[in-house]
Amino acid sequence: MNPSLRTSASGMMAQQRMIDVIANNLANVNTTGFKRSRVSFQDVLYQTVRGAELVSYQGSEAVAPIQIGKGVRVAGVLRLHSQGAPEMTQRPLDLAIDGDGFFQVERPDGTIGYTRDGGFTLSDSGNLVNTSGYLVLPGITIPEDATSVSVSANGVVGITAAGSSHPIEVGKIELVRFLNPSGMTSVGENLYAETYASGPPMIGYP
Numbered sequence: 001m002n003p004s005l006r007t008s009a010s011g012m013m014a015q016q017r018m019i020d021v022i023a024n025n026l027a028n029v030n031t032t033g034f035k036r037s038r039v040s041f042q043d044v045l046y047q048t049v050r051g052a053e054l055v056s057y058q059g060s061e062a063v064a065p066i067q068i069g070k071g072v073r074v075a076g077v078l079r080l081h082s083q084g085a086p087e088m089t090q091r092p093l094d095l096a097i098d099g100d101g102f103f104q105v106e107r108p109d110g111t112i113g114y115t116r117d118g119g120f121t122l123s124d125s126g127n128l129v130n131t132s133g134y135l136v137l138p139g140i141t142i143p144e145d146a147t148s149v150s151v152s153a154n155g156v157v158g159i160t161a162a163g164s165s166h167p168i169e170v171g172k173i174e175l176v177r178f179l180n181p182s183g184m185t186s187v188g189e190n191l192y193a194e195t196y197a198s199g200p201p202m203i204g205y206p
Contacts, residue, residue: 003070010071014041017074033116033190035079042075081181084116092149093120093128101175101206102192104137105130112137113191114176114184114201128157128171132189140171155206176201 018039028034049066086096095118097103102114113134120136123129128140142149146159155173160166178184183197194201 007069007071010044010073014039014072014074017077021077031190032119033084035081035116037077037079039077040075041072043069043071044073045070079182079184079186089119092151093122094118095120095151095173097175097206100177100181101204102177102181103130104174104176104201105132105134105191106137107134107191111193112201113187113189113193114178115190115192117190130190136173138171138174140173142170153206172205174203175206176203178202 021037021039025036028036046067046069049068081100083099086098095103097116097118102116103118105113105115107113115130117130119131120128121131122142123133123135126142126144128136128142130136140157142157142159143161145162147162148160150158150167151173152158155175156169157171157173158167158169161168178194178201179199180197181192183195183199184192185195187193
């Protein structure tokens with residue numbers, strides 16, 4: 001095959017990958033906590049037709065090498081963890097993170113998933129869970145006799161029990177930060193997983 005066709009084909013494949021990423025960004029435009037991605041490209045090998053040469057030995061005049069590029073490839077797909085716009089839902093257990101951080105949930109296989117999606121609800125046993133039913137860590141249980149539930153700006157979960165007007169603290173939401181959140185891997189269901197590139201999780205409070 002003509003080398004120029006291979007070079008052109010590498011460009012088409014790279015552009016196709018970029019279109020795939022853009023399509024995924026558009027498909028998830030209404031996904032809570034979704035972070036869009038951007039494709040980064042880099043050139044590949046070069047064929048050196050002629051190296052750098054001295055054309056005047058007395059004056060040490062040199063000419064640049066002649067090189068022909070062999071195309072382009074996708075260097076990486078970078079996730080942009082910029083702050084999204086909060087949305088009022090009128091639900092007391094829907095939370096949003098202002099700034100850096102992730103909520104922690106326990107996945108069915110026992111591993112921990114990290115998410116920016118704060119659409120939480122209660123299970124049949126009163127545990128705080130996400131929309132997939134995964135337990136929100138460190139584990140908060142709302143008693144059956146609770147008449148109202150509130151979450152403060154610093155993550156304290158309080159309830160008002162029947163027959164009482166004073167709120168009772170039942171737990172506190174933990175957040176996790178990563179040195180390199182773009183290094184996390186997406187595992188679906190609005191969840192990310194820790195990798196060597198992301199660094200270890202740093203647990204704190206809102």
